Amino acid sequence: MSKREGPVIFSEIKPLTGLRKALEMSGEAVLEVIKSSNLKGRGGAGFPTGLKWGFAASDSDEHKYVVCNADEGEPGTFKDRVLLSEYPLLMLEGMVIAGYVIGADRGYVYLRGEYKGLKKELERVISEMRENKALGEDILGKKGFNFDIEIKMGAGAYICGEETALIESMEGQRGEPRNRPPFPVNTGFLGFPTVVNNVETMSVVPHILVKGADWFKAIGTEKSAGTKILSVSGDCVKPGVYEVPFGMTVEEVLKMVGAEDTKAVQVGGASGVCVGKDEFGREISFEDLPTGGSFIILNSGRNLLDMVKNFLEFFNEESCGQCTPCREGVPVLIEGLELIKKEECNERYLKDLFSLCETLQCSSKCGLGQSAPNAFVSVLDKFKDEYKLSTKIKKETVFNGQ
Ligand SMILES: Cc1cc2nc3c(=O)[nH]c(=O)nc-3n(C[C@H](O)[C@H](O)[C@H](O)COP(=O)(O)O)c2cc1C
CATH class of the missing domain: 3.40.50.11540 (NADH-ubiquinone oxidoreductase 51kDa subunit)
Structure with a gap:
């Protein structure tokens, strides 16, 4: 034991x-x-x-x-x-x-x-x-x-x-x-x-x-009884598996595992959400920040767009292909992210990409497609300093344009 x-x-x-x-x-x-x-x-x-x-x-x-x-x-x-x-x-x-x-x-x-x-x-x-x-x-x-x-x-x-x-x-x-x-x-x-x-x-x-x-x-919060086992990985001194009472804040977890200079935490894995410093007071719980257990720590040296790309490629690989939003939507998001990384995506196209994310979230058949755009949405919405939009209108940045 x-x-x-x-x-x-x-x-x-x-x-x-x-x-x-x-x-x-x-x-x-x-x-x-x-x-x-x-x-x-x-x-x-x-x-x-x-x-x-x-x-x-x-x-x-x-x-x-x-x-x-x-x-x-x-x-x-x-x-x-x-x-x-x-x-x-x-x-x-x-x-x-x-x-x-x-x-x-x-x-x-x-x-x-x-x-x-x-x-x-x-x-x-x-x-x-x-x-x-x-x-x-x-x-x-x-x-x-x-x-x-x-x-x-x-x-x-x-x-x-x-x-x-x-x-x-x-x-x-x-x-x-x-x-x-x-x-x-x-x-x-x-x-x-x-x-x-x-x-x-x-x-x-x-x-x-x-x-x-x-x-x-008596353990946890009113709506989230008991504890959660977290798999902590990324930029910290003590990665590993921890049992924490629901209600523990992101900040408290970071302290527990010896994380410093943390820029963001991806809570809930590829299908979860990315939170920045201003959200480190949020609590691990079903009513605030739910997670199946994944807690990935990213310090200031990390490029969050690389993480999002990595996750989208994972979903693209793992999609069963049964429903159209998931099968066809994820590759479009990958292409979009490439444009964003190259600073070739303009505001209008980014809006289209967000609207595509909504389609995936609302009309995919199962949780895979529904949560595939989560990291994209949270990073591009909350971490605007991570990328620069183009002011040019380019032919290839027109949604679905050939
Ligand atoms: C794409 C996808 C992958 C999932 N993978 C797991 C998994 O690996 N383990 C798991 O317990 N639940 C997973 N789930 C959730 C299960 O469908 C189901 O909700 C869960 O097993 C129910 O157990 P619980 O009520 O004890 O949470 C996944 C859901 C989706 C949409």
Whole structure:
């Protein structure tokens, strides 16, 4: 066990005590604890976990599934890798508790293709759980509660972190997002009710069972209960994985990790937003600065346009190509950014590019296209000193002009 320290996940807890506690209660009572804890999903969207589980629990289908989303593909995010490698039992225990609440018979860990090195150890922990009767039939003596867990490997596509594309991939199809509704909680894996939760969300659950919903709610802010695990990278002395209470300001995080001369922080990875000095008082929380976990620090030597270009190229590479705004819009933004870097973009064209960003945000089919322009918008809107616009009207700067 690692020596990491933190108020929730990185605090001490005896193996399987959360599950034991859950099994002393009815599934409905456990659901009430999770609902009352105000736990929200840590994968990015922040959907209330109790509500999600409640939808699946109220379905009476023959099969139900629990899926742990361990696809972790957001640039700058590596906290799930730490949880998977240092605290695997916690996440698996959370999955069994979810299975108990919704009445599932099977769980899957959808593991990022690039994390295949973690598979063997995860399988060993799963086998040990079977030996300890924490998986299998009549779990820990609870008659009739049968649940097992299997690992499904991803193949390296960022889009497969999106829960419906993930389910498609699990079914052996090409990883493309589905139309919603129906939602996975009603029609998920193989058409059955499926709860998909992030690794961190699952890992919090045993702690809530052991220490109580009120204890959990007392940490963080009113609307964001508990803690967030941050993957801190970039220009600082102590990059790494930290557990911080929601409500911690950007400034406080920078101080904690020894960052000096910080120009900007990209919060939430490539799909997140860039904040400058005047926003360092903002809080990490669902209501202010939400993040799936990525916190990238950029000092005054960095060119923010290079970062934006890097992110746009990533989205261009990872777009599934299904919907037009995302497939066709991102390359236009890349071209636009090139013009901006060469100081050949005029004000009118920049306006067109912003309007294209809005189209992507509002009409892309899934979160990938919807968030692809975020870094572009926040950097070009807030960091005007980073670039100079051209005053010339050029033929190639006319939107869609040939
Ligand atoms: C393009 C894209 C990639 C995503 N990647 C991940 C991921 O790697 N891990 C994750 O937990 N959620 C990811 N999500 C969010 C999931 O769709 C889903 O909301 C999440 O797994 C739900 O878990 P939670 O409620 O515990 O947050 C992604 C979403 C999008 C649009």
